[in-house]
Amino acid sequence: MPTLNGKRVAILVEDGFEQVELTSPKQALEEAGATTQIISPKSGKVKGWDHTKWGDEFPVDVAIEQANANNYDALLLPGGVMNPDKLRTNQQAVQFVRSFFDQQKPVASICHGPWILAEADVLRGRKVTSYNSIKTDLKNAGANWVDQEVVVDQGLVTSRNPDDLPAFNRKMIEEVAEGKHEAQRA
Numbered sequence: 001m002p003t004l005n006g007k008r009v010a011i012l013v014e015d016g017f018e019q020v021e022l023t024s025p026k027q028a029l030e031e032a033g034a035t036t037q038i039i040s041p042k043s044g045k046v047k048g049w050d051h052t053k054w055g056d057e058f059p060v061d062v063a064i065e066q067a068n069a070n071n072y073d074a075l076l077l078p079g080g081v082m083n084p085d086k087l088r089t090n091q092q093a094v095q096f097v098r099s100f101f102d103q104q105k106p107v108a109s110i111c112h113g114p115w116i117l118a119e120a121d122v123l124r125g126r127k128v129t130s131y132n133s134i135k136t137d138l139k140n141a142g143a144n145w146v147d148q149e150v151v152v153d154q155g156l157v158t159s160r161n162p163d164d165l166p167a168f169n170r171k172m173i174e175e176v177a178e179g180k181h182e183a184q185r186a
Helices: 020-031 082-087 091-102 114-119 132-140 162-178
Strands: 008-012 035-040 045-050 053-059 074-077 107-110 150-153 156-159
Touching (some): 008 020, 074 162, 091 107, 107 114, 107 162
Parallel strands (some): 074 107, 107 156
Antiparallel strands (some): 045 053
16 A cells, blocks of 8 residues: 555535545545545534434534645545535635646545536546436536446546445545646646
């Protein structure tokens, strides 16, 4: 497994993120040596969704108003239905996501997380996967949607659901270790 010592990864969430889609990748990144920070439009704490009910609360490290993609090496976008639906209506969150593509940095998104990628208009011509229910949205945003456990396209890592987390985490760490990807673009 590659080492991520010295790498900083932003985790962008709102209330209602699928809890395991934050905790599992966050733990994998930290075990590989990365520093992670939770970024949110919500101040104080954000609340996870645990499959069918509200989950735990997590402290917000940086408010979206103060967040700057220049300070991070990569971006993680957990899913859940409510989380990306709220984020894609927040212009600062959308611009924050787009900045990672402008800077050719790795982005990892799982489940419903790619909804915000569609809003940021960064999917045109990209191969991705996601939770099945949003595939039409992603296709309409110009993506080449496929039904696979994990898809990597020039620094963009996507997976379908929590069952895919082991493969998602492995590929995310590989892409973060590789760093910038010239073909990663907005």
